[in-house]
Amino acid sequence: xxxxxxxxxxxxxxxxxxxxxxxxxxxxxxxxxxxxxxxxxxxxxxxxxxxxxxxxxxxxxxxxxxxxxxxxxxxxxxxxxxxxxxxxxxxxxxxxxxxxxxxxxxxxxxxxxxxxxxxxxxxxxxxxxxxxxxxxxxxxxxxxxxxxxxxxxxxxxxxxxxxxxxxxxxxxxxxxxxxxxxxxxxxxxxxxxxxxxxxxxxxxxxxxxxxxxxxxxxxxxxxxxxxxxxxxxxxxxxxxxxxxxxxxxx
Amino acid sequence: xxxxxxxxxxxxxxxxxxxxxxxxxxxxxxxxxxxxxxxxxxxxxxxxxxxxxxxxxxxxxxxxxxxxxxxxxxxxxxxxxxxxxxxxxxxxxxxxxxxxxxxxxxxxxxxxxxxxxxxxxxxxxxxxxxxxxxxxxxxxxxxxxxxxxxxxxxxxxxxxxxxxxxxxxxxxxxxxxxxxxxxxxxxxxxxxxxxxxxxxxxxxxxxxxxxxxxxxxxxxxxxxxxxxxxxxxxxxxxxxxxxxxxxxxxxxxxxxxxxxxxxxxxxxxxxxxxxxxxxxxxxxxxxxxxxxxxxxxxxxxxxxxxxxxxxxxxxxxxxxxxxxxxxxxxxxxxxxxxxxxxxxxxxxxxxxxxxxxxxxxxxxxxxxxxxxxxxxxxxxxxxxxxx
Ligand SMILES: Cc1cc2nc3c(=O)[nH]c(=O)nc-3n(C[C@H](O)[C@H](O)[C@H](O)COP(=O)(O)OP(=O)(O)OC[C@H]3O[C@@H](n4cnc5c(N)ncnc54)[C@H](O)[C@@H]3O)c2cc1C
Numbered sequence: 281x282x283x284x285x286x287x288x289x290x291x292x293x294x295x296x297x298x299x300x301x302x303x304x305x306x307x308x309x310x311x312x313x314x315x316x317x318x319x320x321x322x323x324x325x326x327x328x329x330x331x332x333x334x335x336x337x338x339x340x341x342x343x344x345x346x347x348x349x350x351x352x353x354x355x356x357x358x359x360x361x362x363x364x365x366x367x368x369x370x371x372x373x374x375x376x377x378x379x380x381x382x383x384x385x386x387x388x389x390x391x392x393x394x395x396x397x398x399x400x401x402x403x404x405x406x407x408x409x410x411x412x413x414x415x416x417x418x419x420x421x422x423x424x425x426x427x428x429x430x431x432x433x434x435x436x437x438x439x440x441x442x443x444x445x446x447x448x449x450x451x452x453x454x455x456x457x458x459x460x461x462x463x464x465x466x467x468x469x470x471x472x473x474x475x476x477x478x479x480x481x482x483x484x485x486x487x488x489x490x491x492x493x494x495x496x497x498x499x500x501x502x503x504x505x506x507x508x509x510x511x512x513x514x515x516x517x518x519x520x521x522x523x524x525x526x527x528x529x530x
Numbered sequence: 531x532x533x534x535x536x537x538x539x540x541x542x543x544x545x546x547x548x549x550x551x552x553x554x555x556x557x558x559x560x561x562x563x564x565x566x567x568x569x570x571x572x573x574x575x576x577x578x579x580x581x582x583x584x585x586x587x588x589x590x591x592x593x594x595x596x597x598x599x600x601x602x603x604x605x606x607x608x609x610x611x612x613x614x615x616x617x618x619x620x621x622x623x624x625x626x627x628x629x630x631x632x633x634x635x636x637x638x639x640x641x642x643x644x645x646x647x648x649x650x651x652x653x654x655x656x657x658x659x660x661x662x663x664x665x666x667x668x669x670x671x672x673x674x675x676x677x678x679x680x681x682x683x684x685x686x687x688x689x690x691x692x693x694x695x696x697x698x699x700x701x702x703x704x705x706x707x708x709x710x711x712x713x714x715x716x717x718x719x720x721x722x723x724x725x726x727x728x729x730x731x732x733x734x735x736x737x738x739x740x741x742x743x744x745x746x747x748x749x750x751x752x753x754x755x756x757x758x759x760x761x762x763x764x765x766x767x768x769x770x771x772x773x774x775x776x777x778x779x780x781x782x783x784x785x786x787x788x789x790x791x792x793x794x795x796x797x798x799x800x801x802x803x804x805x806x807x808x809x810x811x812x813x814x815x816x817x818x819x820x821x822x823x824x825x826x827x828x829x830x831x832x833x834x835x836x837x838x839x840x841x842x843x844x845x846x847x848x849x850x851x852x853x854x855x856x857x858x859x860x861x862x863x864x865x866x867x868x869x870x871x872x873x874x875x876x877x878x879x880x881x882x883x884x885x886x887x888x889x890x891x892x893x894x895x896x897x898x899x900x901x902x903x904x905x906x907x908x909x910x911x912x913x914x915x916x917x
Contacts, residue, residue, distance in 0.1 A: 295535040310541055312551075349548045356552065466556045469590030469601035469611075472549055 281335030281429070284391040285326040286382060286409070287315040287354065289347040289370075290402040303496040305371060306402070315350050317459040318397030323354045324464040325427060325457060326395055333429055335392075336360040340385065342378055343370045348480055355475035356467035362480045367487075374492035375403075379411030381485055387416065393434070394454040398423050409456035419449040422456040534562060534617065537788045539826050542833060550607045557614035560589060565618035570878050572740040576733075578625060578701060579740060587656025591615070591626055593634035599650040600634070606836035609781035613832075616782030617789045620888035621741030623782040628697045629653060631774035633660030633706055636717060639770070640761030645719060649704060661702035663693035663746050664768050670695075671901050672916075674765055678709035678748065680718065685755050687711070687718060689726070689748040695895070699729045699744025706759075707748070708768050717759035717767050726751030737887040773846050776896050780835060780852035783860035783892060784828050786885045790860075790867035791821045793881055797871050808870070817866050824859040831855060847909040854902035861889040 291297065292312040300307045315323075326337040339354040341347045342365040351362040365381055367373060373381075386394060394416075396409030406422075413420030426437035426444075429451075436455055438445045467475075510519040524530045536543075536558070543551065564582055572579040586592065593600035595608040603611075616623035634653050637645050652658035669675045678691025689709055696705075705720045705727075720727055729744045759767070795818055798809030808814050831852045838844040864886035868875040875882055893899050901916075908914045 310538075310543070312543075312555075349552075352548065353552055466560055466589055467552065468588060469553060469556075469594050469603055469607075471590075472552050472556070473601045473603065476549060 281329060281333045281393070282389065282391045283326045283329050283335065283337040283393045283395065284340055284386055284389060285319075285322045285337065285354070285359065285395040286340050286412075287319040287323065287350055287397070288400040288402070289313050289341060289343045289350045290316065290400060293401075297499075299497055299499055303498070304494065305497070313346070313349065314401070315353075316397045316399070316401030318399065318457055319401075320464040321459055321461040322395040322397055322457045323357060323359060324462045326393075327358055327465075328462065329393065329427075329429060330360070338363060338389065338391075340365065340382065342367050342373065342381055342485070344368045351480055352472075352475045352478075353467060355478050356471040357465055358471060362478065364480050364482045365485050366482055367485045369487065372490060372494070373488070374490040375405045375407035375411060376491055377488040379408050380415060380488070382408065383412045383415030385483060386412065392432075392451045393429070394418075394452070396454065396456045398456045398458045406456075409454055413454035416452070416454070418452045418454055420454040420456070421447045421449060423458050424455050425458050425461050427455060427457070427461065534558060534789070534792060537791060537822065537825055538829075539822055540830070542829055545833065546606070546610075550604070550610060553603060553607045554610040554614060556589065557591070557611050558617070560585070561614055561618040565615075565622060569619045569622070569740055570884070573619065573621070573884055574739070574878060576735070576739045578698075578742045579622070580701070582622070583625075583656040583659070586626065587654065590654070592629045592656060593638070593650065593654050594630065596634060596638055596650075596654075599638065599646070599654050604836075605777070605839040606833065609778065609832055609836050612778040612782040613785035613788075615785065617785035619740050619884065620782065620786055620892055621738045623778070623785070624697050624738065624741050624891075627775045627778045627782070628662055629656075629660055631778055632662035632771045633704070635774050636662075636706055636759060636762075636767065636771050637719070640717060640759040640767060641719075642756070642760055644756065645759070649719070652703075658703040659698055659701045661696050661698040661705045661744075661746075662768075662771065663696045663699075663705050663707045664772075665693060665695045667692055667694050667745075671898060673708070673768065674715075676708065676710060676715065678707070680709045680711040680716065680753075682711070682755070683752070686752045687755060687758065689718065689720065689751040689753055691748050693746040693748075695732070696729070696744050696746050697738075698742055699746055700731050701742050702729070705746065706771075707746070709748075711758075715764050715767065717762065718753050719757040719759065720748070720751065720753055721757075724751055724753060737891045739887075769846070772896055773849055776849045776853045777835065777839060777844075779892060779896055780828075780849065780856045781832050783853075783856040783889070784825060784832060786889060786892075787821070787825050787828065787856075787860040787863040790864045790882045790885050791818070791825055794818065794821065794867035794870040797874075797880075801872070814870060817870060821863045821866060824863060828852075828856040828859055845909075847906055850897065850902040850905045853896065854899055854906070857889065857892050858899055861886070861893055864889050 291306050291308045292314040298307045330337045337359045338361040339359045340363040399406045421436040424436040425439045428435045432451045436447045510516045590601045594603045680687040703722045707718045707720050726749045728747045732743045801808045835852050867882040
């Protein structure tokens with residue numbers, strides 16, 4: 281089994297963020313970088329598939345030199361190999377160009393399974409996985425929360441209101457996964473130290489003309505949440521239930 | 531609970547390697563996900579959160595800086611691990627300090643090849659727990675006066691004496707015990723269950739409640755002669771171990787201080803009095819600014835201390851300065867944070883008071899604040915003021 285998992289280096293905006301003055305980018309001065317929680321689950325799934333079925337997993341990113349940090353984290357968790365598609369200007373790449381470049385890089389690898397996050401954590405275009413599958417002419421199931429490999433087939437489940445949609449696809453296939461698919465492991469210190477020594481395969485990419493051009497980013501007003509205490513103990517239950525209904529959660 | 535982002539006013543993160551950052555972030559996440567949800571209960575009930583031990587072993591937190599048996603991380607990464615653990619709780623950091631610096635380190639450094647093979651893999655994975663027994667009821671700051679004794683008897687040593695305030699004492703599978711053999715301090719590995727050896731939990735602590743502290747009794751305890759640590763004689767042995775652990779404490783204290791500062795800062799922006807967030811008052815701002823400044827100074831001490839350690843230029847007095855300064859500053863910050871939290875600050879719903887009472891121990895153990903003052907005083911004047 282050969283598994284490819286694709287991740288994107290994005291600023292960790294958990295502690296708040298600012299935009300650059302031209303409104304084109306998140307100001308990343310002194311910011312940490314990370315990958316999206318969906319992608320963390322994709323990495324974990326890749327590792328679990330290999331642990332269960334044997335073979336090798338590879339992590340790929342299209343990004344700047346520094347994105348090796350994200351690749352090494354996946355290696356530290358025991359992904360076997362890593363590919364960096366070097367694009368220093370990756371922030372201006374649109375999903376079509378990104379997908380085409382990934383598909384071209386993935387093709388010679390002969391991967392049985394391609395995993396993506398359902399969406400990346402910054403642009404949230406929901407497109408790259410689907411477009412890569414299209415370029416490679418393989419089936420794709422998006423937004424999955426369960427995946428099981430059975431020989432040369434895969435069963436993927438997507439959560440819908442009141443139940444599951446279940447897909448059976450033949451391999452090779454692509455899947456975009458959602459947080460909750462599994463609970464990602466932490467890398468061990470030994471893994472982190474070992475990952476330093478694994479070589480990363482680097483490929484230089486030529487700039488492609490984007491078809492989709494970003495005009496500007498706008499940061500929404502930060503809403504200051506209101507705290508409303510609904511009651512104490514059992515008496516609060518009906519009110520909590522009513523509130524959850526009102527919010528459409530149940 | 532908000533997601534802890536660390537306190538980094540002077541952009542020290544920019545000086546860290548990607549591995550150091552990843553290690554720090556991994557332990558930070560572990561503390562968020564696994565420690566903070568259980569620590570209050572452990573503290574309240576007065577026991578070690580034992581279920582965390584295998585997980586810490588899996589992450590590689592025990593003996594992390596050892597080249598064999600551990601991941602061989604550098605000193606700054608090791609310090610960052612301690613910082614993040616103590617951001618959770620000083621008791622948890624104590625557990626790891628003892629396991630790593632006071633048990634694995636002496637076995638690694640002074641032990642026989644058999645000692646290493648028998649104990650280090652199990653201690654690294656958390657399948658075995660260790661403790662370090664130096665302090666006695668009559669000898670704390672002055673361990674050289676210890677009364678515990680070993681006498682040779684054929685293939686055995688016979689140990690007699692009491693040790694007290696021993697972290698991990700009742701949970702330990704192996705104790706590194708320091709006792710005098712023919713008047714010279716030596717280290718012995720005493721296994722749980724050895725006849726004549728018993729451990730009794732110290733109850734009614736109001737500090738380090740999430741840590742196991744015990745009194746150990748050795749009553750004609752027969753220890754096989756192979757269990758003597760061959761590689762070291764006299765107080766140099768325990769003092770070398772303590773240097774490892776004190777190094778970690780200097781970093782750990784910063785973690786506790788960060789937790790308190792962050793809690794106080796967030797609280798001060800949300801708590802309204804006189805129609806304003808209390809953080810809008812000058813007196814509160816001054817407290818917060820002083821906390822942040824002290825944390826930043828302590829971080830700089832740690833960072834440089836780590837460099838000195840990795841370059842083998844570290845002196846024990848360097849470590850004394852950082853332990854002394856950082857623990858005192860953390861204790862002060864915890865008290866100030868408790869103050870800013872008002873009445874809420876006295877409950878375990880917030881972290882500050884837990885850190886505050888824990889830091890009272892940290893101020894005393896591993897060389898009291900004043901003993902480190904005397905160590906530094908001796909170093910700069912050449913005049914000894916201990917006795
Ligand atoms: C929770 C906890 C865990 C511990 N874990 C361990 C452990 O795992 N292993 C272990 O061996 N020990 C452990 N200790 C013991 C700790 O190291 C000792 O408590 C410490 O060394 C101080 O000794 P003491 O308590 O006997 O105080 P003392 O030495 O009696 O000191 C009392 C006071 O006198 C002052 N003082 C002493 N001598 C002088 C002097 N010459 N000049 C000026 N002032 C002086 C001290 O600074 C202090 O203020 C632990 C302690 C605690 C509280």
